[in-house]
Amino acid sequence: MKKLSAFIVILSLSVTVFAQSKSERHEQIETVKIAFITKKLNLNTEEAQIFWPVYNDYQKELMILMKKRREERLRKDIDPNEKINLDLSYEGKMLDLKKKYKKLYSKAIPPEKILLLYQAEREFREHLIEQLNHRRKSSNN
Structure with missing residues (x-):
């Protein structure tokens, strides 16, 4: 329900x-x-007060990374191989960001x-x- x-x-x-x-x-x-x-x-109220500011920070950082990634994808002055490398680099940065925030979330909410x-x-x-x-x-x- x-x-x-x-x-x-x-x-x-x-x-x-x-x-x-x-x-x-x-x-x-x-x-x-x-x-x-x-x-x-x-x-609960206590969890929400700690969790939401952390989550909002995560969203801001993620949006910045995604915007930069989109800009790199639109570049025409680099070869396809370099675009692939840049894209993989952004994938790694996003994974690092998720790992960072998993640690921060654990201070607010249980696993x-x-x-x-x-x-x-x-x-x-x-x-x-x-x-x-x-x-x-x-x-x-």
């Missing part, structure tokens, strides 16, 4: 997300993501909830992709 209610909330909010500007959509998605993760992790966090992030991403694909199919018909 909890999964169904969480899914309904996400579904209803995600429908409104696509009718907004890019920044409004991003903000709305982040709000839904926070609610989704909070529900999945069943965070079981860290595992749930990784699962919740994956589920949320899959749901957004599913919604996007559904919208693309609907607009093509």
